[in-house]
Amino acid sequence: MAVRLEAMKGVVAAVLTPLREDLSIDRAAFAAHCTRLLDAGCHGLGIFGTTGEANSFSIAERVDAWEALVADGVPAATLVPGTGACALPDAVTLTREALAVGAGAVLALPPFYYKGVSDDGLFAFFAELIERVADDRLRLLLYHIPPMAVIGFSPALIGRLLDAYPGTIAGTKDSSSDAARIEATCREFPQLDVFTGSESLLLDTLRWGGAGCISASVNLNAREARAVYDRFQAGEDAAAEQRALSQVRRAIGDRQLIPALKAIMRARTGDDVWRTLRPPLRPLDAADAAALVAALGD
């Protein structure tokens, strides 16, 4: 239990997925990027969350990529695969495969096609999922991201799920950017590992008793995020580190996050595997990418 929980705390990168021009995943680049992120201090790697363009890949592509990462030397226990799907059988398949790979935890979107669904309906979905997977090793993080999924996890729903599946519902990733909600979740559910979806709130989340961040920008600033985490754990002031950490997201501003992050990655590495996104996402145009890189002072 202790080892498992440890793998779910701290700095988790919502890992970008490197693509070839034909839209297939560049396996070698993916493993190399994951290894760099761990070397830079990440505790975990969110593979195929929103930032990793999860829903742009088939189930087979996602499972193949998880297996390849482990085969290529990325420790399985560091993986936090995204296993959410609209269809219950797809969510079951992804969850089982993530466990088979040896992942430390999984990140589960709600079934996001229908809107206006009830807490009862979402509870039924997760109850069916957990009971069909039927595996004590399952540590499930509830992925609350209303800007994309529109539907999400109300506090009442989180409470019901925790009551029904206390060993399995391990945490939440909250990408609402709603500081008050994240603080309230930390206070109301101390048994839950609460991750902020934005590293801008990492220090605050740690102060509220949260577990850390699962964040897109950490593709670029894992060291800064780890510095915040380590100083907080040591009881030291981490305000300067948090300011440094927040710089990437400030520079990105209101650009689309995933194209912006890939543009910065490409500028920093010179590697074309960061040029391509699967449609409907598109790369930043060259002028906007240059302006962004300039704003970062790279």
Place this chain on the structure above:
Amino acid sequence: MAVRLEAMKGVVAAVLTPLREDLSIDRAAFAAHCTRLLDAGCHGLGIFGTTGEANSFSIAERVDAWEALVADGVPAATLVPGTGACALPDAVTLTREALAVGAGAVLALPPFYYKGVSDDGLFAFFAELIERVADDRLRLLLYHIPPMAVIGFSPALIGRLLDAYPGTIAGTKDSSSDAARIEATCREFPQLDVFTGSESLLLDTLRWGGAGCISASVNLNAREARAVYDRFQAGEDAAAEQRALSQVRRAIGDRQLIPALKAIMRARTGDDVWRTLRPPLRPLDAADAAALVAALGD
């Protein structure tokens, strides 16, 4: 060409999917319901659109069901399978399989996970889809349903797709409930088969030059819908038939549409295959179902 286009005009039911208690599809009930709908006058059958809970089923479940319907005697040319998916390879697989089954046309959602995507990104998605499927038989209906997908097809995007793929982009299903938009689409794109997603606008859509409706309520009132269509085609006044057709949706009011339709189906047939929905959708509670049936005067 004429035969194909004929299969895409008129009254198309957005077919409900009958389920067993274990959430699997009841194959016999599905074929029987489809046959009843054709006997009642439907020109076509939308299989696994929103109403059919498409996104609650895996790709394999959807393809198996199409094949079973044809094997069970439902004419393949009447099928309008839903083939939309967030992931391009999934959309390619579903489209190819729908063509392999012999479907008359396919109904394609936009990739609906990411929000705020550009027309360029959506154009790139459909261009990749059409070029990867690479099949002259493909007749694609653009499925515009902002209440669920949030993103959709702007007039500019429809125009770009029509210019690029004039033989393939065959029509649109518009579930915006925006009469002005549907009328404008009919006028701006006379080469497009425009279907209203709500049968409440069937007569209007036909007057504007549209093709018909692809509608959920038609599970219950196919005869009334066909009467509107036939009287319009004969140049006769169909206002009384349209009023009768609109009654189901008026009675449903602001209830969730799919649970409400299944509740009415169950009351009318006495068949428990209409009791179950896949989570996150839930059945109406018994009292609400009874009130709805009473309001319909059943």
